[in-house]
Amino acid sequence: MAEEQSNGHKWTMIVDADKCTGCQACVVACHAENNVPVSSEDEVIRGRAMHWMRIERYWEGEYPNVKARFLPVFCQQCGNAPCEPVCPVYASYHSTEENINIQVYNRCVGTRYCGNNCPYRVRIFNFWAPRFDAPLEQQLNPDVTVRSPGVMEKCTFCIQRIRRGREQANIEGRPLEDGEIIPACAQACPTDALVFGDKWDENSRVAQMVPSERQFKLLENLGTEPAVYYLKGGETHVGE
Amino acid sequence: MTHLTRRDFLKVSAAGTATAILAGCAQETERWVALEPYVRAPEEQLAGIPNWYASTCRMCPAGCGIIVRVMNGRAVKIEGNPEHPVNRGKLCARGQSGLQLLYNPDRVTGAVRQGERGSRKFEPLAWNEAINTLYEKLDAADQAVAIWTGSATSGHLCDLFARYAGAVGAPAPLRYDLTSALNSVGALAAANNALFGQATLPGYTLAQADVIFSFGADFLGAWLSATGFGVEFGQFRSQRFGKRGLLVQFEPKMSITGAKADRWVPVQPGAEALVAGALLRIIADEGFGGAERAGLAAALAGEVDLDAAAAACDVPLADLVALARAFAEAERPVAIPGGALAGASNGVAAVTAVQALNALAGSSGLGFTPALPTALAAPGWSSYAEVQALVERMSAGQVRLLLVHGANPVYDLPPGSGIADALAQVETIISFNPLVDETSALADYILPDRTYLEGWGYEVVQPAFRGLPVVSSQQPVVGPFHDVRPTGDVLLTAARGIPAAAAALPWTDEVAFIREQITALPKGASGGDDDEVRWARFQQHGGWWPEAAPESAAPELAAQGTLDVAGAAFDGEAAQYPYYLHLFPSVLLGDGRGASLPWLQGAPDPLTTVSWQTWVEINPTTAQALGVDHGDVVRVESPHGAVEVPVYVFPGIRPDTVAIPLGQGHSDLGRYARERGSHALHLVGAALDDVGANLAWSSARVRVTKLDKKQALARLESTIDPGEDIHVPF
Amino acid sequence: MLESRATIGPYWDEPLPDDEHLARQVEHGREEHLMLDARPPAELNQLTLARMRQTGPRFWIALAGLGALTLAFFIAWAIQIVSGLGITGLNRSVMWGPYIANLIYFIGIGHAGTFISAALRLMRMDFRRPIARAAETITLFGLACAALFPIIHVGRIWKLFYMLPIPNQRDLWPNFRSALFWDMMAITTYLIGSTLFMYVALIPDLAMARDHMTGWRRKLYSALSLGWRGTEGEWHRLEVVSNLLSFVIIPVMFSVHTGVSWNLSMAIQPGWHSAIFGPFFVVGALYSGVAAVILVMIIVRKTMRFGYFMREEHFNAMGIFLLILTLTWIYFYFAEWITNWYGNLPLEKAVQAMLTGPLAPLFYLMLFCNIVVPLGTLWSRRVRTSLPAMLVIGILIQVGMYIERVLIVSGSLSRNELPFNWVNYTPHWPEVTVTLGTLAFLGLLYMVYTRFVPIIPVWEVYEGQAMQGSRRVGRAVMSTRTEVH
Known part of the structure; x- marks a missing residue:
């Protein structure tokens, strides 16, 4: 589905890998905002940790010249998403208003085809019914549904915040301002490694950051046209 | 259809199929499929209106400002207070998890x-x-x-x-508590007192620094005020004209700060003072940074064996020289001491040696929290010597x-x-x-x-950022969730019966006391000419702070004489206990409080991606020598105790050091913490450091024995080695 | 010099030639070939019907055993529905496991039945006649079992109807771009087509059964045989419909397994994304399918004592067919493997490295079952006509082809673009129970079916035998065929 600039917004995230410290603030913020259940130790061991957002850590080199690189990975909101055509029931669907990829939980039958076809492996399957030991359920965000067992879920760019922001702007009869809508992860990030905005708004921060020479897209060769841009980590050299 | 031959049939089917395929490919499916996004809520459904309350985070003593989203009387999300001078709208994982303390x-x-x-x-x-x-x-x-x-x-x-x-x-x-011990507040205050005559915690301004030398301080992870430093670090990495600063981390085990460093120098535990001294010596000898700086360095540096210092860092001497030069020639260099080095037996000396580096460039990045205009002050931390005294009194039945x-x-x-x-x-x-x-x-x-989300309070922030004194406000964001009472009120009520105490504590309740303290402050950044307004603004904006930082000069070096660069002493003979034990607070669980909160237990440790567990980090070479791999359970034994933990083969650690995170190993603290992992503090003796004030918590040597057991590590990362062919995709 | 047949009489009573040498030849021919060893139709009928009604203790024991396993399967499934897919061994990277491999496998074994029947019918191969129905039946039930698996596999079985194009107020339709949808359509079409194909050929035999039965069975067969009377017009229409369906069913059959393979190859998963998968899977399906038909033939012949109908010639012919398929399959597998190996793309290499690394035991077992054993033995006629040997080979091919599917589905998934997310897969009890239980279910259905339906297409055998003749050419007797169109 081709995206047309005629209407809507092109919500975009910039991830500055140079600033990401791997501190997990975004991960916990995402759990809190999106009612993502916590996986038990056994589930993690079985490779079923549920995080809409994860920070991948890659080692480079060997002691003593070893480096650890952090790469926050979440749904890339592909413009040309591999998960969309494979879903037999249109549960994975491309929004023409936000221009992101949307997962419709109550349509999902749980074929998990989208999960297989996502090269980023950011789609999370509810293997069990989500569990919140009482009274932890008091914390659940009323703007976001708790997903039933058997459905796929994933990062939504905090669409509830996008919609709320748009509604607020509509009520006040003004256009959206840059920085008015911030997903939970970017909101929490202490180092400002995550920047969110509308790429089609020329004056937005993201629109100005995208042309950076440090910019790359994750698995760009697959042609998925992600709406998440990464800025490569730099290095200031000293010594040998 | 009577004369439908086989051939005709095939023709028709072929044509039909072709048409269907062509039609299907040529058009967007939307032509036939009406899609209505379910994410659009039904029109008649009104989203609730959230209330936001400003308060102060108490998951660690940093005093970050928070705003809490409350819907229908339930606290649903904690975010950073954008106005707050410490965390400037940001919040770490632990701060976010405060909700799970409330609803635990x-x-x-x-x-x-x-x-x-x-x-x-x-x-x-x-x-x-x-x-x-x-x-x-x-x-x-x-x-x-x-x-x-x-x-x-x-x-x-x-x-x-x-x-x-x-x-x-x-x-x-x-x-x-353990937080104050791991932050080594005693050593930091003592060193600052010796160097600058300021017995408080240091604040650092990193945003404009061009070089940061951090010795052991995981200031992005779990040290002092990590969120505030995180904000500073973000700005440090994106300074004007594309300048991104140079961060060098000296530590035996890579922390997340070490992971973000441009250069990670694996310094031998206990040798940090030596390395700091060597840097000064080199600057003095080579005359780096001009005569003034080199002269100051010469005054501070005593005799230092440079080769020994380089060897202790596992780097060539030339690298040390290059690092010294980079530091000395920087416009605004900052040196930060902290973490395990401050918990060594020579902790105060090591902190002093590192902190002294700041003096070279006039301590421009170093600052101390200015006093408030009233008598209100941050309560001081007790030393371990005082703890010992109390323990003795208790043992004596006093x-x-x-x-x-x-x-x-x-x-x-x-x-x-x-x-x-x-x-x-x-x-x-x-x-x-x-x-x-x-x-x-x-x-x-x-x-x-009451938990901090239900109760009243304030926090005099220390260390402050950018020289701005802050009294952070704490107010109930939800009604008490259980039948719990604020300790302040309980104490005030009970004290009424004791005449001496009743006179000293005349307030009807704790809010009256807090209000009195706060309204005594002058008009701050949020304004308020009379008490009523100032009290309201205090709660509304999340605290009191002046509009601008009070004028203060950079700290002046008070101390004279050369630095003590002697190495630390360790418990246990090297022959019997071949490895240094490096303890570090978990980025997520902190000093162990976080273990009761599932979000923090379930979030992966940044470097190992392990959740829910305790592990011991061992260098690949050492692991090979010990014949252990990921998930093999080993017995780590010091002269003081032993724990059994699974191995994580960790590339970023010295081969002569093993590291264990703190935070797990609770026998209580609720279902998520109980009987989970090990508490590595059991490996540490209860001895005081060289100055006789602080707990030398980083002074144990250990031996590691392989046990015939395995424990699968709860790692988020793959447990499969991708091999040589697979390249990191960035 | 040609000499026409001397006697005219009932062909099953055809006397032996006077010439002793010729007589030996004819006798030999009768021993070897079912088509030459004609029996009166009544005898054929009786032979088939008698076995249908026969249930010994062994039958009931087998039935109970298969029934118990089937029950275990349904219980496991029920538990899985109630507690969620968490009880399986699937994980965040390997989201498809043996359930999908089972789908492919069961479609595969169901594949050959109709193909043998339809293709051989079109090619006028006589050896198909006694085994056609046994083969078609395995298609029917194999496909039915296969069709269970997408249902077992999904997370929310209670919402599965979303996949059906049911007109609705919201104009919400299934996604025609999804390979899963194509696959569902193909399976449904094939299931309907195969059922029709088998049923049409079954009508005369059902009518025969009706004529020989009493009581409820007679009522049942009366209803099922749709009032077949055996008029010339009816036979003619049967002929036309059978041939037409044979033509239709073959492309559908190709579509089914191509569709299944496209579920995998349309995805951009390394190890899946390969253009060869369509034909490769079709061949693989035929391979395991023909092996399955041989297994069924052995079991049916042994348990129902159909030695008369299923002879060495049939096993020999099927064995040759199997050998051809072995070679074809090896060719495809080699082509797939060498392309990836030579291409040397890191991720494709990672998938291959895993096969020869941690999964090596399975991989080599698969190669042994699918290549070494069939290729080494099927050349020999003695092996092809030995029932025990063919039984072993048939089972090994089933095992090998099953492993191959699991390796392709779950093995590939465990290696993906970001090495951070590689997770290996180990099955847990639900997958094992459901897989074994479904095999038992297939067996159970088959067993029960053989007791209700003449598993030998009597009329086809009868027709074949009737069409045989013999000509003497010099000192030799050669059989003649008179099937013309």
């Missing part, structure tokens, strides 16, 4: 009495009875009362406790009543401190903690305080 399933839901200590059988107690009991015990104990507070104790409560103790003539309340608030001494101290035996000698122990922790399990009464 294992909270003590009301006042309880424990018949037999450690039985964990609690009988409910009516609050008037509980307060009466507190009064009776206070009255009976008179001067023989001891008060133990910690990171989770609000500033106002520290003040109230101190006033009470002063009034009845009891020793001043203790403020000590303490009849112990009040514990916001600390967990049984978990926070190494077993060698004798805390468990000492507690047994105390007639009555009353805990005010919200969960049954290891200390509450030994208490006779638990009179649970």
